[in-house]
Amino acid sequence: xxKQKNYLAVGAVVLVVVLLMSLPxxxxxxxxxxxxxxxxxxxxxxxxxxxxxxxxADSVLPRRELLKQVDALRRENQQLKEQQIQTAAIVRENxxxxxxxxxxxxxxxxxxxxxxxxxxxxNWWRTVLIDMGSRDGIQTNMPVMTxxxxxxRVSAVNYLNSQVVLIGDQNCRVSxxxxxxxxxxxxxxxxxxxDNSLVQIGYLSTKANLKAGQNVVTSGLGGVFPxxxxxxxxxxxxxxxxxxxxxxxxxxxANLGALEQVLVLIK
Amino acid sequence: xxxxxxxxxxxxxxLAVFGEATLTGLREFLGxxxxxxxxxxxxxxxxxxxxTLTLLAVCGGLWFDSFSANxxxxxxxxxxIAGFPVYLxxxxxxxxxxxxxxxxxxxxxxxxxxxxLLVLLNGGKEPLIGWGTLWQLVVxxxxxxxxxPVIFALGEWCGGALGYRLRTQVSFRDDREIxxxxxxx
Numbered sequence: 001x002x003k004q005k006n007y008l009a010v011g012a013v014v015l016v017v018v019l020l021m022s023l024p025x026x027x028x029x030x031x032x033x034x035x036x037x038x039x040x041x042x043x044x045x046x047x048x049x050x051x052x053x054x055x056x057a058d059s060v061l062p063r064r065e066l067l068k069q070v071d072a073l074r075r076e077n078q079q080l081k082e083q084q085i086q087t088a089a090i091v092r093e094n095x096x097x098x099x100x101x102x103x104x105x106x107x108x109x110x111x112x113x114x115x116x117x118x119x120x121x122x123n124w125w126r127t128v129l130i131d132m133g134s135r136d137g138i139q140t141n142m143p144v145m146t147x148x149x150x151x152x153r154v155s156a157v158n159y160l161n162s163q164v165v166l167i168g169d170q171n172c173r174v175s176x177x178x179x180x181x182x183x184x185x186x187x188x189x190x191x192x193x194x195d196n197s198l199v200q201i202g203y204l205s206t207k208a209n210l211k212a213g214q215n216v217v218t219s220g221l222g223g224v225f226p227x228x229x230x231x232x233x234x235x236x237x238x239x240x241x242x243x244x245x246x247x248x249x250x251x252x253x254a255n256l257g258a259l260e261q262v263l264v265l266i267k
Numbered sequence: 268x269x270x271x272x273x274x275x276x277x278x279x280x281x282l283a284v285f286g287e288a289t290l291t292g293l294r295e296f297l298g299x300x301x302x303x304x305x306x307x308x309x310x311x312x313x314x315x316x317x318x319t320l321t322l323l324a325v326c327g328g329l330w331f332d333s334f335s336a337n338x339x340x341x342x343x344x345x346x347x348i349a350g351f352p353v354y355l356x357x358x359x360x361x362x363x364x365x366x367x368x369x370x371x372x373x374x375x376x377x378x379x380x381x382x383x384l385l386v387l388l389n390g391g392k393e394p395l396i397g398w399g400t401l402w403q404l405v406v407x408x409x410x411x412x413x414x415x416p417v418i419f420a421l422g423e424w425c426g427g428a429l430g431y432r433l434r435t436q437v438s439f440r441d442d443r444e445i446x447x448x449x450x451x452x
Contacts, residue, residue, distance in 0.1 A: 006355070009321040013347045016325055020340030028339045035333035042285050118288035118334060123299045123403045124384060124394035125336035129288075155336075163336065170393035171336070194298040194399035257295050 033158040043117055043131075109226060111263040112136060117161065126152075126169035126196065128259060133160045141224050143265040149230040149253030150174065150218060151262055166256050167231070168199045175222045176201055176231055176250075179215040184208040188231070188250070196256045198235065204246040210237040216250050226265070271430045273319040275422070276311050277326055280304060284330040293410075299403035301410030303418070304331060304342075305375035308350035310418045313362040313371075320350050337383070338390070345382035349375040368416045376411020380404060 023031070114130040132138050134157050142154045144164045152166040165172040168191040178184040178201075186204040201216060214234045220227025230253050237248035283303040294300045304327045311320045328343030353360065353371060361367045381404070387394050 005317050006351075009317045010347075010351070012321055013324060013343060017340050017344050020343075021338070023339075032333045032339050035329050035339075038281075038330075039285055039334075042282075046285075046289055119291055119294070120335050121284065121287035121300055121302070121331060122335040122337055122383070122394075123294075123380070123407070124387070124396055124400070126395060127336045129334070165336070169336075169395055190393075190395055190397075192399050193395050193397050193403060257291070 029156055029158070036158075036161075109265045109267065112138070112266055114162075114262055114264055116259045116262060123193065126166040126172075126256070127155065128164050128166065129161050130164055130262060130264070131161055132264065133158045133162050135159050137266060138162050138264060143218075143225045143229065144262050145229060145265065146254045146259070146262055148255070149232060150225065151254050151256065151259065153224055154264065164262070166196070167252065168196055168256070174225055174231070175219040176216050177219040177227075178204075178208070178210060178234065178248075179217055180209055180211070182207075182209055184210065185219055185221075186246075186248070197252055199232070199250050199252060200247055201234075201250050202240065202245065202247045204237075204248060206239070206243065206246055208237070208246045208248075210234055210246065210248050212236060269430070272315050272426065273322065275425055275429075276307065276315060276319055276323055279418075279421075280307055280323055280327040281330060283307065284327065284334065287331075288334045297406045298399065299406040299410075301407055301414065302331075302376065302380065303411070303414055304328075304346055305349050305379040306372045306411045306415040306418050308346050308379075309353055309368070309371045309375050309415055310422055312350040312353035313357050313360060314419075314422060317354060320354055321347070324350060337387070338392070341386055341390075342379070342383055345379045345386070348382060349378050362419075365416045368419050369412050372415025373408050373412035375415075377404060377408040380407055 020028070020031075112132060114132040114136075116128045117131050118129045120127040130144075138154055138157050140154050140157055144151045144153060150167060152164050152169070152172050154162050155165040155171065156163040167174060167188055170190050172188075174188040176186055176188050178186070182205075184204050186201040186208075189200050189202045191199040204210070212234055216231045216234060218225040218227060218229040218231060232250040232252040235249040235251050237246055239245075240247040280303075287300055287302065291300075304323075307327070308320070308323060311323045315323075324343055324347035328340060328346050331337070331342050332339045353375075360371070384394060384396065384400075
């Protein structure tokens with residue numbers, strides 16, 4: 001029933017799969033990069049197509065509306081300048097106190113803005129690809145966030161782009177701290193595959209005093225995420241592991257479903 | 268050999284994978300992204316040769332995995348498994364019937380993600396699965412089923428508009444012409 005050509009086809013497929021699966025991870029990631037680069041012309045086209053409606057809208061915006069926007073931006077700029085002066089004073093005071101107590105100064109973090117170019121087509125991973133790679137100084141395990149809060153970490157770096165694994169994926173575990181009097185600590189674990197705005201925080205103490213609306217931030221443990229990056233807010237809590245621990249649901253500050261621009265934290 | 272059909276199928280797979288990674292509307296609305304590669308495998312199994320089917324499984328799988336956190340090459344075998352039995356039984360399948368297309372598309376769209384998840388779990392990976400995964404599988408199955416007749420119609424249309432057809436047999440044959448009247452010497 002099976003002709004020789006069909007045997008050859010089955011053999012070829014099995015051979016290709018076995019070869020690919022036996023490759024070392026470094027070679028696989030290079031091969032992924034090479035295959036992904038075939039799509040570069042389409043990235044350009046898609047970017048231009050996305051930009052076109054915005055350009056068209058800009059060209060037909062009336063002058064009165066533009067003047068109103070300029071006015072609002074001026075006022076916002078003034079407020080930000082005032083805040084900057086206050087912040088600079090606080091930083092100076094903080095540095096003086098650090099020096100008095102002989103504490104180690106916090107290493108300042110810099111941000112690099114990046115665009116999200118595509119999402120994982122498979123439904124069982126929560127990753128995105130950003131348009132910055134090793135050429136731009138990106139390295140693995142760098143934290144990624146938006147102005148609203150933490151998004152994830154860089155999991156793989158290519159020359160031109162990088163893969164970011166988002167919070168809620170099994171491969172992105174974050175040590176987190178609940179911003180209450182007891183400073184309860186836990187670990188962000190996987191979430192519901194359908195809802196990417198909620199994640200679970202597990203391994204909390206049974207005596208944890210959790211209330212809805214309490215802020216959750218990174219604890220700084222683990223060495224990947226610096227302390228104090230906002231993650232989200234507690235929604236509710238329940239007993240887990242047969243009463244040995246507490247789990248809580250956290251509503252994320254960042255909207256993972258509509259990521260367009262992100263900030264990569266660079267030391 | 269006519270390279271038009273393989274090129275058309277591979278080109279469509281290329282665009283389908285890119286579309287799945289960039290268009291997020293359906294994912295936001297239904298909570299799952301529909302995969303068009305299984306439906307395309309069904310089309311290739313019923314309308315193309317074994318070389319095209321194999322190329323589609325290998326290239327489609329590689330393109331899909333290059334954008335995903337999947338290990339590279341993990342989607343190739345599930346795609347081939349979805350298309351190869353259909354190819355072997357193509358003589359018995361009513362390929363022009365929309366119901367047959369729908370049923371085969373649904374079966375392939377359910378089989379491929381199921382097999383990929385099975386391989387991932389057996390390989391010690393930790394994909395994000397839960398009760399919501401069942402809904403995602405339903406969306407992928409229904410979406411893939413609905414996409415299959417569309418792909419068939421699109422393939423027919425492209426074949427008719429851009430490809431060349433075999434010369435059709437006309438009823439007139441000069442060797443069977445009935446000569447009337449007397450033969451003039």
